[in-house]
Amino acid sequence: MSCFSCFATSKKIINGVHPTTSPEEVNDTGNRNIKARNFTYRELASCTRNFHPNCLLGEGGFGRVYKGFLEPSSQNIAVKQLDRTGFQGNKEFLVEVLMLSLLDHPNLVDLIGYCSDGQQRLLVYEFMSNGSLDNHLFDLDPEDSHMNWKTRMKIGVGAAKGMEYLHNTANPPVIYRDMKSSNILLDEDYNPKLSDFGLAKLGPLGGDVHVSTRVMGTYGYCAPEYIKTGHLTAKSDVYSFGIFLLELITGRRAIDTSKLKKDQILVDWVQPMLKDKRRYKELLDPVLQEDDHPKTNELNQGIAIAALCVSEEPMVRPIMTEVVRALSSISIDL
Missing domain, CATH: 3.30.200.20 (Phosphorylase Kinase; domain 1)
Structure with missing residues (x-):
């Protein structure tokens, strides 16, 4: 036991x-x-x-x-x-x-x-020598080094494995409830670790399908059904992971009030491009140099995973085991 x-x-x-x-x-x-x-x-x-x-x-x-x-x-x-x-x-x-x-x-x-x-x-x-992920993604000075695509996918896979452990191995399962870039800490080799478990909840047991709780978390990352009903499930975490993955790919914050009003919410800004594979390249973080751009199939797969995770309908979202498998296949190719 x-x-x-x-x-x-x-x-x-x-x-x-x-x-x-x-x-x-x-x-x-x-x-x-x-x-x-x-x-x-x-x-x-x-x-x-x-x-x-x-x-x-x-x-x-x-x-x-x-x-x-x-x-x-x-x-x-x-x-x-x-x-x-x-x-x-x-x-x-x-x-x-x-x-x-x-x-x-x-x-x-x-x-x-x-x-x-x-x-x-x-x-x-x-002590995690490279601090939190958000410090390496956002508000960087021009002379600052930028994370390459390979490092971003490495971080994505590691964070997904942490979430998979919480959902599938921990007994009872744990719903993290606060997945975001600022809660991902990086060691000297940019291996990611989930931190800040103050909002975590033990998942449903027996015949229960959700935990009813007061809505808490960070605006921009919370799943829409959780906001509406207070019903928390593992798929709520999957939605938050999708937002986090979009941050890794685009280099944009989940919520950025410095943008035009129509572009401030990341999940809304990406929607038109998610519906048209020909526009996927528009989602790539512009700080990435051309020689560091992912192959078309790598970018397509990364965005497709994120798009499934942020689906409005929870049943459409994958489980974290599927996310780990799909992201790992990208990393293997790098």
């Missing part, structure tokens, strides 16, 4: 974790497989030179991420200090601790530990 299947009853703990529950209480729920280390705030302050600005890797609505150095293992780490007034509250913090402690795959970020010290909430991850 896997450590995740022995936590099958954790639907009431993970999906319905009480907002006031502490990580220490979670560790006392009877599950002995949680591998994340419980750090003190003082330990993490020491690792990050008291959260020195020179150690700051990035920040967003969730808080700030700092680079740290863990003694005595001499390991580089990333420390996410959650903003207590921001979106990611205690529930999301606990869900992430539980999820990443119980899941294990090369394309999921490793959670080393956490800190719940007073009002402080921090998460400690393995």
